[in-house]
Amino acid sequence: MKKIRIILAALFLLATPCYGADTGFYFDVNPLALLSSPHAKEFTASTFSTPAQKEELRQGNSIPNVLMGFGIGGPEKVLNLGLGGGYLSSGTISSSFASLDLTPRLKISELIAMGPHIAYMIFASPDRDGSSQIDISGNRGLMSGFAFSYGKRAAFTLSIDYLDAVFDAKTRQDSNWQFNQEKINMSGMSVQLGVAGNF
Numbered sequence: 001m002k003k004i005r006i007i008l009a010a011l012f013l014l015a016t017p018c019y020g021a022d023t024g025f026y027f028d029v030n031p032l033a034l035l036s037s038p039h040a041k042e043f044t045a046s047t048f049s050t051p052a053q054k055e056e057l058r059q060g061n062s063i064p065n066v067l068m069g070f071g072i073g074g075p076e077k078v079l080n081l082g083l084g085g086g087y088l089s090s091g092t093i094s095s096s097f098a099s100l101d102l103t104p105r106l107k108i109s110e111l112i113a114m115g116p117h118i119a120y121m122i123f124a125s126p127d128r129d130g131s132s133q134i135d136i137s138g139n140r141g142l143m144s145g146f147a148f149s150y151g152k153r154a155a156f157t158l159s160i161d162y163l164d165a166v167f168d169a170k171t172r173q174d175s176n177w178q179f180n181q182e183k184i185n186m187s188g189m190s191v192q193l194g195v196a197g198n199f
Helices: 002-015 038-042
Strands: 022-036 044-047 054-056 060-062 065-073 077-089 093-107 112-128 134-137 140-151 154-171 177-179 183-185 188-198
Touching: 022 077, 022 154, 038 183, 038 188, 065 093, 065 188, 077 112, 093 140, 112 134, 112 154, 140 188, 154 177
Parallel strands: none
Antiparallel strands: 022 060, 022 065, 022 188, 044 054, 044 177, 060 077, 065 077, 077 093, 093 112, 112 140, 134 154, 140 154, 154 183, 154 188
C-alpha cells in the first residue's frame, strides 16, 4: 500500500503541467549512501567438512551511485528523470547495478524542494565476498521513498527510501558448501546524501 501511494503521488505531480518550466541536463552524485538489510543475516552458508566452516552476511551495505539525465524546473515543481549506476558492497556480498530514477518534487521555498522518489534497479552478477562457493543470481529491485533538496542550480540532496530486492543463491558443482535457504533478502531502509547540479 505504501508503494502504491508513492507512485500515485508521483503520477499526480507528473500529470500537473509545469508552467514556465525550464528543461536542462542534471546530474546527481551520492557518495554517502547506506543500506540496512536486516534480513540478509538470515542467510548462512556452512561446509560438510569437519570442523565445519560457517559464514553469514552482514546487515550494513554501502551503495554509492551516480545519476545523469534531464531535469524540468518550474516555479512550483521540479522533475528529474535519469539513468545511473552504482555499486553495492557489504564486505560479504557485492554487485554493480544500473538504475532508472524518477524524482518529482514540490518547491517548499526558493531553495527547498521535496517529493517522492522511485528507482528501478538491475543488479548485475552479484558476488559473494567470502570463501563459500555459492553463486548468486542477479535480480531486480525497486527503491521508493522521499527525496529532499536544498539549493538552486547546485543543491544538496537527501533521499530516504525502502529497497525491495531479493537475490537467488545456489551452490556450485562439486562444492562442499550448503546453505539454509535459497533466497538472500537484501531489502531494507536506505539513506543517501549527495550533491546535484542542473544546467
